[in-house]
Amino acid sequence: MTILFSSLNHVARVPLAAEIHSRPFLRLEAPEVLSHIAVYERESMNSGSRNGVTQHDLLTALCGHFGVSAPTSEAKYFFHDFGRFRVKWECHTEFATYTFAERHDDASSPAVEFQRVPLRHVPQQWLAALQGKVMVAAHVVLDKTRGPSDAFAASLRQVFEGNMMVGSHVLQGGEIWTDFLIQADGFSRFVVRDVGLHEQQAGRLVQRLLEIETYRMMALLGLPHAQQATPVLNAIEGELASLTAAMVETERSNGSRLSDTDNEQELLSHITGLAARIEKLSLDNSYRFSASQAYFSLVNARIEELREIRIEGSPTIDEFMDRRLTPAMNTCQAIARRQEALAERIAHTNDLLRTRVGIVQERQNRQILQSMNTRAAQQLxxxxxxxxxxxxxxxxxxxxxxxxxxxxxxxxxxxxxxxxxxxxxxxxxxxxxxxxxxxxxxxxxxx
Known part of the structure; x- marks a missing residue:
């Protein structure tokens, strides 16, 4: 039995079935060179909607230069072969990625391949429109040179300007080499060596590598927020400690006597101000810290998918990220937990002071009632x-x-x-x- 009428389908069936195929891998075959750019829209109150509009306008301008019809404004994925190069565009919540791929008939050394990247075909006017928005810019060379890994690594010293390289065997048929640094031309560089990859594995491998680089940078966006929040948290903690000490001193000096309600109200006003400041800080940072943690999880997932095997003398990508990226993410998590703990401490102090004010007011009310009872007896x-x-x-x-x-x-x-x-x-x-x-x-x- 076949379904003959589209009306039998649930309204969401076709879109949901297509979602799993909406972001396919590029079909790559060495020798090939790719240029990858991640365009990030600056944070704002309506960054989600603003990002989509901005990214679609940029894609429309690129397509218009080559006389190609751009996708609709609701599109989140676009692929087109422009002849000299191919473009894959993906729009995410905060950023969009452009991957330009160009296949070469003649194989050259990686150093030569990095001089003929597909980005040279892109109009300079369009690139100038990305000013202040590029979060990731990377070139990838897909190489099929044969030979031992150590000899190939030695030939890459010039490509990575003598920096320490990270490398590993991946997917039981490929090698990855990089230093995760921005080179003199403003681009990061990656060399993917095909030493026995199966069909379409090269495309999946390159995409995972570029996702690691993109999500790594997006995850690190939380670090400046954590660094900026540290002195603010220190100041709030210092003021809270002073207010708590003032409360203790007031209690000690008054003994069993009634506290000064005006003084208690002043302390309560200060604590309320601290609560407002920590709440604003949490609102400013909570989304960024949560996003950083989500991107960090994606980085770890993509690294695990590589199934790395060590190349003697070179750290793996997993080791590099564990040594460089993990401490930054731990800092963000520590600041997030510190914000929450400080907010709870302020709330506890606020409740304590409100309780003290309430007790003082109750004692004053009791004295007033006693005075009223005395007056009533006199009147009687x-x-x-x-x-x-x-x-x-x-x-x-x-x-x-x-x-x-x-x-x-x-x-x-x-x-x-x-x-x-x-x-x-x-x-x-x-x-x-x-x-x-x-x-x-x-x-x-x-x-």
């Missing part, structure tokens, strides 16, 4: 005294009114003695007023 006693006076006053006026009523009754001829009646009513009225006020207060409190 005053109120009780006032209530006693109120009973007397109300009783006085009530008895007075009743006395006038008794006098009026006597004047009307009733057998009433006002003075006697007034004397009898005084305790009764006073008791009634007192009981009435008590009941009123009780109803108010219960309500």
């Amino acid at each position: 006693r005053l109120q009780q005294a006032v209530e006693g006076l109120s009973v007397v006053a109300i009783s006085y006026y009530t008895v007075g009114l009743l006395s006038y009523a008794g006098k009026a009754a006597k004047a009307a001829g009733l057998p009433v003695n006002p003075d006697v009646a007034t004397g009898i009513l005084v305790p009764l009225v006073a008791a009634g007023v007192w009981l009435g006020l008590r009941r009123m207060h009780k109803s108010i409190h219960t309500g």
Whole structure:
């Protein structure tokens, strides 16, 4: 059964199936010379989108010079044979690579081959547009000279200007020679010797080698950030130590007495400032350190794929990277961990100081409540005294009114003695007023 209708496919099936084939190796056959350039877009807040636009514009300009149609803006890979040379373009998140390859019919020594690199066919105006953007520039000579490795290495001394060379047997049929240095012409140099590589192995070997060089340089971008962060971290650590010492001294001098809240607030403000500074530093460096670690992992993976075998007298690429690149990456990791540890210490100190401020405020609030309770007790006693006076006053006026009523009754001829009646009513009225006020207060409190 065959699938006849494209509508049966999931919308992502074809793109996902093509993804694994989107970056094929160059088909190389010695003798051949390659020029490799990695163009890096400077870091910015929108570096991802900006990088894609910039890289596509550069590729469009190159294609336009030779009258070739450029790929669409969504393309991440491009290959074209321009006649005198071939170009392979790959666009990554932060950079894009241009690999120019030129096959020669006549085999010459590596020293001669480095004089006729394919980059000489590229217009100088286009190269000038790369000013300040080239992160990697390398020439690779794919050689098929036969003979012992030590004799071949001796013939390369002039090519690498007498520097110490790194070399190894790779993939059970090839040799790699380089010094990982930028030569006088501004390019790194690599010599790949085909002593028995199978078909298409040369292309895979060269691509892995160029990826090692590219990812190595991209990984090292984190080192300047680590170096710049070191004095900042030292300053923040020093200020944090001073603030912590001030907190201890304040606690020691105050003893059981209440601390000065204004002083505590000032310390809290300083610690908050330190937290903001370390957070900004982490934001500035976290992406770069993470990217460096990812590139470093790719370098190690590509080196492992080479399956190196030592050539006596020369360090392998793995040994070179372990001695030169690994310490730089360890520095980046150490600074990243130091940033995290310092941020945690500041957070702990901030929490501690906030707790102290909270305790001081609680003690002050408790004293305020105690003062309020004292005032309430005084007011209660005053109120009780006032209530006693109120009973007397109300009783006085009530008895007075009743006395006038008794006098009026006597004047009307009733057998009433006002003075006697007034004397009898005084305790009764006073008791009634007192009981009435008590009941009123009780109803108010219960309500």
